Amino acid sequence: MPRKPAEETPEQREKRLARQRAYEARRRERDPEGFKAAQLAAAKKWRENNPEKRKEATKKWREANRDRFNEARRQWRSRNVVRALFLEARSRAKARGVEFSISIDDIPPMGDACPLLGHPFPAPEERRTPYSPSLDRIDASKGYVKGNVWIVGYRANLIKNDGTAEEHEMIAKAMRQRLSVA
Numbered sequence: 001m002p003r004k005p006a007e008e009t010p011e012q013r014e015k016r017l018a019r020q021r022a023y024e025a026r027r028r029e030r031d032p033e034g035f036k037a038a039q040l041a042a043a044k045k046w047r048e049n050n051p052e053k054r055k056e057a058t059k060k061w062r063e064a065n066r067d068r069f070n071e072a073r074r075q076w077r078s079r080n081v082v083r084a085l086f087l088e089a090r091s092r093a094k095a096r097g098v099e100f101s102i103s104i105d106d107i108p109p110m111g112d113a114c115p116l117l118g119h120p121f122p123a124p125e126e127r128r129t130p131y132s133p134s135l136d137r138i139d140a141s142k143g144y145v146k147g148n149v150w151i152v153g154y155r156a157n158l159i160k161n162d163g164t165a166e167e168h169e170m171i172a173k174a175m176r177q178r179l180s181v182a
Helices: 010-030 032-049 051-064 066-079 081-096 154-160 165-181
Strands: 133-137 149-153
Touching (some): 066 081, 081 133, 081 149, 149 154
16 A cells, blocks of 8 residues: 655545555456455554554444444354353453463353252343353362363352352351251
């Protein structure tokens, strides 16, 4: 793409852009696939060479198209539940400095219900609820490592948060005793 001259009048700019559009139209007509490949390659090169401009343009677009962006994200998440859980967990691990060495293939199948509380997971199209699936570390002292993750309901994950199995058993025993007295 030719560089814009430092000083040009609006008329000169219009003529230059018209010539450029005509040139691109001829190229597109002659070799549509080659033109598309060249455009994609040029766009990729620009993104690699201008990461800050790309980040700013993306941020500006998202702000201007917030509803459209959020709806697209919701639709993607409903089609890719496990991948979304994986990416969210990776982001949390990075922010908290927790080890993250799993791949998406290391996550066991989700199933239809929470293995801890037994409630069914809601349909992926629904907004998040306490019963939505959540990627959990079985042993909270370890990171997201192979064999230490499973998918449970969000509520179960919150309850389990940082307690040990023994602590949970003590709480359950005390609650049973208290409820039987009442």
